Amino acid sequence: MLVDLDHLVANPIFQANRCSINFHPLHTYYAMLVYFVLLFFRKPFNIIGTGLLFHMLTDFTDCLMMPAS
Template sequence: MRFFIHYFLHFIAPLVIALIFFKKEWKKVYLIFLATMLVDLDHLLATPIFQSNRCSINFHPLHTFYAIGFYIILLFLKRPYIFIGLGLLFHMLTDHIDCLLM
């Protein structure tokens, strides 16, 4: 169940957000949201790379509270940075929910 929730929040929920709040440019916004998943490349720095019971928040460099602070700053800049910030923050929220479900 945790697996389903995690990937639903990573792929389907951003699509719903893009469709509801950004109707005119939903495709562009959704692609940006998907691109923000590249933030998970920081998992390659961990040993082991994948560990099913590890919480990403505050473990991987791009998942730290400092990085999240930077993602919040992106919300106050012009487009497309707002969308990038939203995508990154939603990604962090998804990973945080995953941590809570462990």
């Protein structure tokens, strides 16, 4: 998804044990609030908002599965 393009501005771009929630600009809680608001608009915005929130949910579950450091 295009929402993962914000990973390219991170330094380093990939880090195995990094949680992307609240680290990348499009993965912040403020961005998630915007994605939630999209649910109340007409198609295709509500579909896009649903997809983005599911994307954040899957990224969040990755954060839960990380080993403690």
